[in-house]
Amino acid sequence: xxxxxxxxxxxxxxxxxxxxxxxxxxxxxxxxxxxxxxxxxxxxxxxxxxxxxxxxxxxxxxxxxxxxxxxxxxxxxxxxxxxxxxxxxxxxxxxxxxxxxxxxxxxxxxxxxxxxxxxxxxxxxxxxxxxxxxxxxxxxxxxxxxxxxxxxxxxxxxxxxxxxxxxxxxxxxxxxxxxxxxxxxxxxxxxxxxxxxxxxxxxxxxxxxxxxxxxxxxxxxxxxxxxxxxxxxxxxxxxxxxxxxxxxxxxxxxxxxxxxxxxxxxxxxxxx
Amino acid sequence: xxxxxxxxxxxxxxxxxxxxxxxxxxxxxxxxxxxxxxxxxxxxxxxxxxxxxxxxxxxxxxxxxxxxxxxxxxxxxxxxxxxxxxxxxxxxxxxxxxxxxxxxxxxxxxxxxxxxxxxxxxxxxxxxxxxxxxxxxxxxxxxxxxxxxxxxxxxxxxxxxxxxxxxxxxxxxxxxxxxxxxxxxxxxxxxxxxxxxxxxxxxxxxxxxxxxxxxxxxxxxxxxxxxxxxxxxxxxxxxxxxxxxxxxxxxxxxxxxxxxxxxxxxxxxxxx
DNA sequence: TAGTGGTCTAGACCACCAT
DNA sequence: TGGTGGTCTAGACCACTAC
Numbered sequence: 001x002x003x004x005x006x007x008x009x010x011x012x013x014x015x016x017x018x019x020x021x022x023x024x025x026x027x028x029x030x031x032x033x034x035x036x037x038x039x040x041x042x043x044x045x046x047x048x049x050x051x052x053x054x055x056x057x058x059x060x061x062x063x064x065x066x067x068x069x070x071x072x073x074x075x076x077x078x079x080x081x082x083x084x085x086x087x088x089x090x091x092x093x094x095x096x097x098x099x100x101x102x103x104x105x106x107x108x109x110x111x112x113x114x115x116x117x118x119x120x121x122x123x124x125x126x127x128x129x130x131x132x133x134x135x136x137x138x139x140x141x142x143x144x145x146x147x148x149x150x151x152x153x154x155x156x157x158x159x160x161x162x163x164x165x166x167x168x169x170x171x172x173x174x175x176x177x178x179x180x181x182x183x184x185x186x187x188x189x190x191x192x193x194x195x196x197x198x199x200x201x202x203x204x205x206x207x208x209x210x211x212x213x214x215x216x217x218x219x220x221x222x223x224x225x226x227x228x229x230x231x232x233x234x235x236x237x238x239x240x241x242x243x244x245x246x247x248x249x250x251x252x253x254x255x256x257x258x259x260x261x262x263x264x265x266x267x268x269x270x271x272x
Numbered sequence: 273x274x275x276x277x278x279x280x281x282x283x284x285x286x287x288x289x290x291x292x293x294x295x296x297x298x299x300x301x302x303x304x305x306x307x308x309x310x311x312x313x314x315x316x317x318x319x320x321x322x323x324x325x326x327x328x329x330x331x332x333x334x335x336x337x338x339x340x341x342x343x344x345x346x347x348x349x350x351x352x353x354x355x356x357x358x359x360x361x362x363x364x365x366x367x368x369x370x371x372x373x374x375x376x377x378x379x380x381x382x383x384x385x386x387x388x389x390x391x392x393x394x395x396x397x398x399x400x401x402x403x404x405x406x407x408x409x410x411x412x413x414x415x416x417x418x419x420x421x422x423x424x425x426x427x428x429x430x431x432x433x434x435x436x437x438x439x440x441x442x443x444x445x446x447x448x449x450x451x452x453x454x455x456x457x458x459x460x461x462x463x464x465x466x467x468x469x470x471x472x473x474x475x476x477x478x479x480x481x482x483x484x485x486x487x488x489x490x491x492x493x494x495x496x497x498x499x500x501x502x503x504x505x506x507x508x509x510x511x512x513x514x515x516x517x518x519x520x521x522x523x524x525x526x527x528x529x530x531x532x533x534x535x536x537x538x539x540x541x542x543x544x
Numbered sequence: 545t546a547g548t549g550g551t552c553t554a555g556a557c558c559a560c561c562a563t
Numbered sequence: 564t565g566g567t568g569g570t571c572t573a574g575a576c577c578a579c580t581a582c
Binding site for chain 2: 091092116118212215216217218220235237238239240242243260262266268270271272
């Protein structure tokens with residue numbers, strides 16, 4: 001029935017977890033013949049670790065238990081735990097440091113700063129920037145925002161408008177939309193007082209960690225409002241970046257529309 | 273001295289390869305104290321497999337020897353070969369198919385078609401397109417092309433100009449620069465006769481396989497020439513994509529400048 | 545049925561880091 | 564010195580694909 005049935009070695013079939021992996025593996029179709037739904041042990045362990053991350057059992061930046069400890073906890077071999085952790089590290093949820101331990105990844109780190117901001121100066125350097133808050137208010141979600149956030153129309157959302165300034169140059173204008181219910185204590189004062197990457201604030205103060213994002217990039221002419229914010233002429237060509245960010249379980253938790261001035265900066269992308 | 277000295281188990285120190293891994297590992301600094309230059313066995317195996325790929329021992333689309341065979345050939349355990357192959361598969365150089373074997377990745381495959389063309393229609397579909405050759409000639413490399421291709425100024429290069437048409441819409445204008453010495457038999461006739469992805473042609477006919485690429489993306493206004501090719505008004509906002517593609521050993525082998533009409537298409541990018 | 549890649553284990557040893 | 568992650572092995576068994 002469940003995935004573990006095919007694992008016949010004694011220590012396999014006797015696997016007992018606080019939350020049984022059988023419970024996880026069997027949650028998929030039951031009556032379909034010839035649909036094996038085989039789930040490797042390490043993927044089940046990975047799911048358990050992800051649950052602990054999502055539940056906040058280990059905080060961003062903090063170490064998780066050692067591989068030996070986790071192997072004992074889940075009653076599997078160290079190698080199986082290693083494989084699960086390796087996948088999570090490849091997905092940027094965990095960071096392994098030889099000799100020290102495995103840590104929960106965090107956006108409040110120099111390393112991760114530019115993982116979600118691919119704007120580089122002409123010399124190829126990731127430049128420091130300053131954020132300027134223009135607006136932050138709560139409103140009811142318009143349809144085109146509610147849809148990607150998987151909210152009902154008119155549910156509360158937070159709208160943040162800001163610019164990013166690199167040296168003298170205002171290069172980015174952002175409209176950031178967040179589900180109001182997930183970010184209850186987010187006020188203009190709170191935002192203005194915070195310095196650092198927004199995603200760092202979100203994960204430490206609101207328990208919402210951005211895992212991945214998907215961007216749609218276009219070129220368009222600046223309208224009057226955006227042109228004023230970016231100090232360019234209306235009609236100036238701008239890079240338009242529409243991002244949807246996701247947290248655990250592929251749940252969308254942010255819509256971000258950015259307008260980039262790419263006269264002396266460019267959006268960097270590596271294909272591999 | 274070399275990296276294998278630290279591997280003391282008998283079957284480790286007795287490792288003998290047709291091309292000794294010691295030779296590879298020892299090619300780095302010798303006199304520097306406290307600089308270990310430890311190179312895991314699987315990375316040395318990976319380098320050997322890469323050499324065979326580069327030398328064309330196994331052709332694109334063809335299977336490489338089984339893990340057991342490679343383990344015997346390199347006199348290491350199957351697990352070590354597995355790890356080396358896993359890394360190469362993660363880098364898209366190999367493709368593993370359970371029950372069938374491991375195959376050399378190829379651009380002449382539906383799977384790989386849109387790995388290097390991230391242009392999607394508004395509905396999110398990767399649409400079929402037709403390529404129209406505008407120009408193909410040999411000339412001496414201008415400085416701004418010679419530099420990224422790591423050629424001497426005035427070395428021969430091939431310049432290809434083309435458009436890509438999605439249904440009725442001409443959405444892409446490309447300028448493609450290739451090292452003349454690597455693509456000797458590349459003629460306009462040859463190009464016009466070929467239908468399919470260019471990178472497929474390059475790997476099957478010229479033995480040059482594109483491994484990865486790096487793109488710089490900007491928004492700019494269409495100039496007269498590009499506007500005419502794309503059937504838009506001069507000044508129309510266009511996405512400008514400057515790509516450098518690399519083959520084995522991070523050797524640059526293509527510079528590509530693209531101009532995309534993003535009124536009904538967009539450039540898709542996933543951050544993770 | 546035979547061969548492939550995929551999973552899992554157990555144990556040994558290494559490199560790195562803190563103390 | 565002891566603990567962490569990293570490498571490597573040997574062997575068993577499983578899932579998938581072909582013949």
